[in-house]
Amino acid sequence: MSNKTNNTPLIIIGAVVVIAVIGGWWLYSSGNSAKKPSTATNTSTKSNASEAFKTAPAGAEPSWSKGAANATVTIEEFVDFACPQCAKTTPIVQQARAAYGDRVRIIFRHFPLDIPAHKNAYDASRAAEAAGIQGKFWEMENLLFKNQSAWSPASLNPRPIFEEYAKQIGLDTVKFNDDLIGMMTTSRVDKDKVRGRALNVSSTPSVYLNNRLLGIEDITPDNLKKLIDAELAKTQAPVANPAGNSNSNVSANQ
């Protein structure tokens, strides 16, 4: 066997390494460029959702929301409590709302997915609603996302865990357990789902900013801020004031 032959596999391995590095870098770079916030132009297909808003059912009313009802920017998010991405993006949306005070309103919508892995998501939505009846919706929402991995495995019965959370936030657990399986909570979750379906929601988080569906890459602190600024600029001077009046009009409506 000549030296030339012996070197051939090493040359091939070297070439594969080079191709892998270049290919990987190209994928990495193109992935990063896709993280820029979407514009009105490149989300024109997504903006078709605006048409659906005219005919979609209202969802549970009154909705769970924060911010002034007449806010310039309304962010409506369809959320599945068992979805790991929802656990990441929901705080981002809420922080953005807090930063803009009265000018931004967020509306929370349940959209528990009908998939085996998210078997407990529907009960989680009802648990949040049951907590809401006692005025602790947002506290329960926070606990559910924070402890998602503890209750979301489909093999678990999540209700004892939800009861524990209810205790933690000072709820009447007897009433909480009754409400969790009650008609009112079920009806509210279902109404949100019906609205989501009418808007062609098929994945979570589905976030609409002034009736325009955002891409998942838009829901980062920076990108969301740019999009909100752009919306504000259409009606007023685009002043993002993260320090200003963050809690002046925060309310859990219902």
Added chain:
Amino acid sequence: MNELSEKYSNKFAIVASVLALIGMGDAIYLVVHSLNGDQIPCGLSGGCGAVLSSKYSEIFGIPLAFFGFAAYFIAFCLALLTAFRNSKLWNLFGLQVFFMVCFSAWLTYIQAFILLEYCQYCLVSAGVCCSLFLVFLISKLIKK
């Protein structure tokens, strides 16, 4: 190794090299995905969002795709060196691929019975692992 079995071994090693390259490509995609910190929404069709965001998708904070890429790269090197008549490495290749198949079986079990969701990229990887092991087994059967 006699001439006939060596001839077949080389052909099988070349096939294994190509399969390992496919596995590397799959793993590179997942490595880049994890480096980018890409967000995958949860969909009605389930899939990668649930699997790649789960606690089973990494070991000691390192995404499994990194280990997968390393394993496929080593398998590729061993198969290629075998193809170029360093036939002693073929058994080492078989041993490594055996462990890869075992690990893939464990990951597929997690998807099927714990997460109740499948990620197509993980299934491709499991398929490639099984194919690699099958190639090795057939090469041994022919040798006999």
